[in-house]
Amino acid sequence: MDAIEKLSRDDRITVRRAGAPDPEGECVVYWMQRAQRATDNPALDVAIRVGNELKKPVVVFLAPVPFYPRANLRHYHFLAEGVPDIAEGLSARGAGFVLRPYPDHSLLKFCQEVRPAMVIGDENPMREPERWRLKVASMIRVPLWTVDADTVVPTKLLLKEQFAARTIRPRIHALLPRFLARPKNLKAQVRWAPPARLHSLLPYDDLMAGWKLDRSVQPVPAWRGGSRQGLRILREFVSQRLADYPESRNCPEQHGTSRLSPYLHFGHVGPLTVALAVQRSDAPARAKDAFLEQVIVRRELAINFVRFNPAYDSMECLEPWAQRSLSEHARDRRTVIYSEKELEQGRTHDPLWNAAQKQMVLAGWMHNYLRMYWAKKILEWSPSVALAYQRAVQLNDRYELDGRDPNGYAGIAWALVGKHDRAWPERPVYGKIRYMSLASTGRKFDSRRYIEQIAQLEARSHVQ
Numbered sequence: 001m002d003a004i005e006k007l008s009r010d011d012r013i014t015v016r017r018a019g020a021p022d023p024e025g026e027c028v029v030y031w032m033q034r035a036q037r038a039t040d041n042p043a044l045d046v047a048i049r050v051g052n053e054l055k056k057p058v059v060v061f062l063a064p065v066p067f068y069p070r071a072n073l074r075h076y077h078f079l080a081e082g083v084p085d086i087a088e089g090l091s092a093r094g095a096g097f098v099l100r101p102y103p104d105h106s107l108l109k110f111c112q113e114v115r116p117a118m119v120i121g122d123e124n125p126m127r128e129p130e131r132w133r134l135k136v137a138s139m140i141r142v143p144l145w146t147v148d149a150d151t152v153v154p155t156k157l158l159l160k161e162q163f164a165a166r167t168i169r170p171r172i173h174a175l176l177p178r179f180l181a182r183p184k185n186l187k188a189q190v191r192w193a194p195p196a197r198l199h200s201l202l203p204y205d206d207l208m209a210g211w212k213l214d215r216s217v218q219p220v221p222a223w224r225g226g227s228r229q230g231l232r233i234l235r236e237f238v239s240q241r242l243a244d245y246p247e248s249r250n251c252p253e254q255h256g257t258s259r260l261s262p263y264l265h266f267g268h269v270g271p272l273t274v275a276l277a278v279q280r281s282d283a284p285a286r287a288k289d290a291f292l293e294q295v296i297v298r299r300e301l302a303i304n305f306v307r308f309n310p311a312y313d314s315m316e317c318l319e320p321w322a323q324r325s326l327s328e329h330a331r332d333r334r335t336v337i338y339s340e341k342e343l344e345q346g347r348t349h350d351p352l353w354n355a356a357q358k359q360m361v362l363a364g365w366m367h368n369y370l371r372m373y374w375a376k377k378i379l380e381w382s383p384s385v386a387l388a389y390q391r392a393v394q395l396n397d398r399y400e401l402d403g404r405d406p407n408g409y410a411g412i413a414w415a416l417v418g419k420h421d422r423a424w425p426e427r428p429v430y431g432k433i434r435y436m437s438l439a440s441t442g443r444k445f446d447s448r449r450y451i452e453q454i455a456q457l458e459a460r461s462h463v464q
Contacts, residue, residue, distance in 0.1 A: 003053050008145065011154045012042050014123065016137035017144040021054055025117025025142065027192065030060045030095070031107055033129055035122040035149035036082055037227045038089020040183045040270035043122035043147035048095065048186045054117055057192040059096035062086065063105035064207055069128060070397035070404055072214035074364055078401055080207050081225030082268045087203040089227065093185065096192025098200040101207040108139055113198060118143040122267075125155065125307035125406060150264070151303055152271050152296050153179050161308035163319075164420045168301045169293075176296070180275060220364040223262060223401060230263030234277055242283040246290045252356075252367035253450040258291070262365070262401035264299075271295060301420060302410035312409045315389040318417035325431030326385050326417065332428045338381045340391055350438055352447050353377050355454035357395075362454075362461050364401040368411070369445075371396075373436045375415035380429055389416055 008015055021028075030047035038044065044060070051058040064079060083099060090097045100110065111119065121133060123146045137144050148154045153175045162168035194200070201207055237258040241248065248256025263269040278291050311317040318326070338348055346354040346361070356370040366374065375392045382388035392412045397403035413419035416433070423432040441447070 004050060007046065007049060007053075010046070011157055012148045013046065014146045014148075014156065015143070016121075016133060016146055017140055017142070019143045021050070021117040022115075022142050023117070024115070025054075025056065026115045027051070027056050027096075027117065028054065028058045029107075029111060029114065029116040029119045030058060031119055031121040031136075032060050032062045032086075033122055034124040034267050035270070036062070036079070036086055036267040037270060038086055038093055038095075039185050039227070040273040041122075041149055041267075042183070043120055043149040044090075044093070044095070045183065045186060046145065046147050047120040048093065048188050050118065050120065052186070052189045055190060056117055057096060057190045058094075058188045059098060059114060059192050059194075060086075060090055061098050061100070061107060061110050063100045063102070063107065063110075065102040065105050066208070066211040066213040067102075068404070070394065072217040072398065073208070074217045074219050074399070074401065075403070076208055076211075076213065077219035078223065078225035078262060079266055081229075082227060082266060083207070084203040085227040085268070092187075094188035094191050096194060097203075098194070098198065099203065099205075099207065100200060102211065104199075107136055111140065111142070114195070116142055118145070120144075121146040122149040123147060123155075124150075125303055126404070127310070127313075150267060150271060151300050152176070152275055153300060155300070155303055155307050158304050162301060162304050164422075165297055165301055168304060169297050172297055172300060180272070180279070182276060183270075183272060217398060220362075220401070223364055225262070225266060225268060227263075227268045230260065230269035231273070233259060233263070234269060234274060238277050238281045238283070242278060242281060242291060243287050245283075245287045249290070249294075250369040251445040252370050253446045253453060257368060258295075259365070260295075261405075261407065265402040265405045265407075271299065299407060302406040305410045305413070305419070306406040312406070312413070313393050315386050315417050317413050317419060319419065321423050322418040322431075322433065325423065325426070325433070329429055329431040330384065334381065334383070334429060336381055337383055343378065343381070343391060344395060348377075348381065350377065351451050352438055352442055355451045358458055359454050360395070360399045362457055364399060366400065371411055372415050373441045375412050376430075376434075376436050379416050379433070385416065392416060 028047050028051040030044055035041045035043055047058050087097050119142060133146060153172050158171055241256055248254045274295050275292060278288050306312045309317050346357040348354055353374060356366055356374045360366040378392050379388040382391060396408045414421055418433045421434055424434045426432050427435055
């Protein structure tokens with residue numbers, strides 16, 4: 001027990017319900033939610049360490065539900081494609097796996113069936129899953145720990161919301177030597193033998209059968225979920241595109257980014273795996289530094305923002321300087337105002353914005369450089385900042401495979417209300433929020449080629 005007590009003080013662990021493990025418990029349950037993978041998963045590692053210390057098996061419980069805010073068939077299809085990889089990886093590590101989608105998704109009911117000694121969960125800074133954790137902690141009868149499994153540096157070590165990249169960067173860099181290390185991926189010493197009475201969906205079954213959910217946003221054939229596919233994309237990026245990353249990352253027509261954001265969002269690939277693959281590559285140091293800045297510093301700035309700012313998905317998250325400036329320009333005349341439907345369908349006077357919106361709708365993904373421009377124009381073309389913010393969040397979360405994610409909310413906050421940015425020269429509508437124009441943005445890459453690429457994508461989608 002001393003080893004378990006010591007482990008509870010680990011920087012990644014939050015004790016939600018304290019106490020000693022139940023000596024009569026038959027297993028350790030890992031409640032998998034955000035970190036949907038079997039390797040480079042600190043929450044699974046903690047569950048296996050506890051199980052090995054108690055000499056009990058580990059069983060992973062995954063229970064998708066159809067009512068996550070703004071999620072639809074596109075998102076659930078991608079999630080489901082990752083389930084076979086989870087099952088295979090857990091088997092290799094000696095852990096059991098029980099898949100129970102809605103309406104059989106109750107963790108508390110599952111715990112009554114398997115009688116755990118304790119429960120380990122993974123953390124998620126988003127409002128909805130945090131509410132689930134608080135509810136479970138108030139009702140469960142055994143210890144509950146949650147583990148920060150999707151950052152390189154544990155978020156709680158940063159203590160509070162950070163103002164900008166320049167304030168979080170030195171804090172993260174100071175801690176990196178402790179956490180940027182290869183995961184051990186321990187194996188469970190006692191294999192899970194499920195009771196005969198226990199039922200579980202098979203990994204290849206349709207977990208969405210009978211669900212009432214939004215099926216109007218269809219899956220994207222060009223993307224396939226799962227750890228195996230995510231790792232393949234990572235290898236291709238490191239070997240073929242990383243060396244040119246500093247020059248090509250802001251060129252949407254060159255596909256110079258990693259395209260790993262959906263896999264990081266669903267937890268099919270861990271950020272530590274990505275960072276180590278980049279760090280150990282033979283790419284130029286400047287390329288590695290540029291990418292690690294994005295996947296560690298910028299990504300964890302976004303997670304820090306969502307964890308410590310409860311207004312992360314509304315304009316109320318803005319800083320005082322932005323509040324004053326936007327208020328002063330609230331009544332500024334907009335040269336054009338578009339309806340929500342016109343925006344969703346990409347029917348504006350701006351061909352670059354239309355192409356970016358159509359890429360998001362048709363491909364489930366938008367290049368990060370264009371996401372900034374896309375959001376800023378929604379501010380310019382909406383009657384108010386509040387409505388612009390609402391529209392940007394709804395469109396991003398509805399169509400992006402990596403929607404409903406800290407990165408998306410931080411990006412929208414940066415673009416619309418200057419979060420993590422500074423005050424810029426004042427202009428109508430924007431106030432002191434950084435401005436981006438079609439002319440200046442379009443000159444920084446081959447925008448004509450990009451628009452042609454999206455037109456071809458749209459033509460193919462109509463044929464299909």
